[in-house]
Amino acid sequence: MLQHVCDWLTEQSISAFVANTFWVIPMVQAVHILSLAVVFTATTIINLNLAGITHSAVPRGELILRLAPWVWRALGVMAVTGVLLILGEPARSLLNPVFQTKMALLVAIMLLTIGLHIAVARDAERFSATSCGFGVRALALLSLSLWFAIAVAGRWIAYVEHA
Amino acid sequence: MDAFLEWVETLPPSVAIAESGWLFPTIETAHVIAIALVVGSILMVDLRLVGVGWHNQPVSQLTRELLPWTWIAFTIALASGLLMWISSAVRYTHNLPFLAKLGLIFLAGVNMAWFHAVTQRTQDAWDRTLPPPRSVKAAGALSIGLWVVVVVFGRWIGFV
Numbered sequence: 001m002l003q004h005v006c007d008w009l010t011e012q013s014i015s016a017f018v019a020n021t022f023w024v025i026p027m028v029q030a031v032h033i034l035s036l037a038v039v040f041t042a043t044t045i046i047n048l049n050l051a052g053i054t055h056s057a058v059p060r061g062e063l064i065l066r067l068a069p070w071v072w073r074a075l076g077v078m079a080v081t082g083v084l085l086i087l088g089e090p091a092r093s094l095l096n097p098v099f100q101t102k103m104a105l106l107v108a109i110m111l112l113t114i115g116l117h118i119a120v121a122r123d124a125e126r127f128s129a130t131s132c133g134f135g136v137r138a139l140a141l142l143s144l145s146l147w148f149a150i151a152v153a154g155r156w157i158a159y160v161e162h163a
Numbered sequence: 164m165d166a167f168l169e170w171v172e173t174l175p176p177s178v179a180i181a182e183s184g185w186l187f188p189t190i191e192t193a194h195v196i197a198i199a200l201v202v203g204s205i206l207m208v209d210l211r212l213v214g215v216g217w218h219n220q221p222v223s224q225l226t227r228e229l230l231p232w233t234w235i236a237f238t239i240a241l242a243s244g245l246l247m248w249i250s251s252a253v254r255y256t257h258n259l260p261f262l263a264k265l266g267l268i269f270l271a272g273v274n275m276a277w278f279h280a281v282t283q284r285t286q287d288a289w290d291r292t293l294p295p296p297r298s299v300k301a302a303g304a305l306s307i308g309l310w311v312v313v314v315v316f317g318r319w320i321g322f323v
Contacts, residue, residue: 057228155188
């Protein structure tokens with residue numbers, strides 16, 4: 001099934017454009033990494049604060065609400081550049097077990113992040129308390145680990161042979 | 164020059180990284196994550212300097228909270244970068260995007276040093292001011308531009 005999708009994508013003219021124009025892949029990857037910088041830094045600040053490891057003069061709830069829009073904007077850019085990279089070489093990513101793992105982790109972190117942002121938007125005060133409850137702190141450490149694993153997987157796609 | 168670079172490549176850690184299948188990608192992964200934190204944290208401060216983000220936060224508070232982390236991440240990026248360089252010193256030192264990247268990081272450092280040494284001397288006068296004075300905006304905008312291009316050239320190293 002996935003093989004057919006790869007074959008079909010490879011036949012599309014945009015795929016040939018991305019693959020054959022020498023500057024497209026490095027430029028798209030550079031934009032992908034710049035967006036990663038925004039997502040990774042913002043979520044690391046949020047999660048370290050939620051976990052109680054770092055503290056800011058900005059109340060925790062307010063800090064999260066300020067950073068959240070940047071996380072989502074940068075994730076939008078990562079999605080667009082990510083799709084372009086897939087189009088350039090569909091089999092290299094879609095059939096790659098590391099890529100598939102990355103996508104599964106991404107679904108998990110999206111659900112966690114949406115849940116967190118909704119909870120904070122509803123009641124920011126609760127998150128600004130001196131210390132968050134055990135559950136929130138544990139989820140923050142889980143989020144931190146998931147983002148780390150996603151970044152690691154992203155770099156390793158290039159080093160693992162696809163099926 | 165090349166004799167020195169070739170000697171660097173014969174050092175035990177250089178040989179170990181060059182010959183191992185997993186060492187180089189592992190170091191490179193640490194490098195990418197460290198760079199992401201360096202650039203992300205610098206961009207946050209720069210956006211405030213330009214007057215775009217963190218409107219009611221004093222510049223002094225942002226730099227106090229963020230820049231120590233920037234330096235930790237920069238140290239990791241530098242160490243991992245050095246390890247990748249020794250594994251293939253001749254090739255990298257003749258790689259134009261690599262040289263351009265180093266030059267741009269140097270310029271970003273000069274911009275930062277000028278900002279800390281000269282512009283920030285009057286920080287009490289504009290710490291909370293919006294829009295910030297032109298010299299502060301210029302430092303932020305220049306820093307954003309330089310770091311964006313650093314990342315572009317960094318990614319380009321592998322394509323030459």
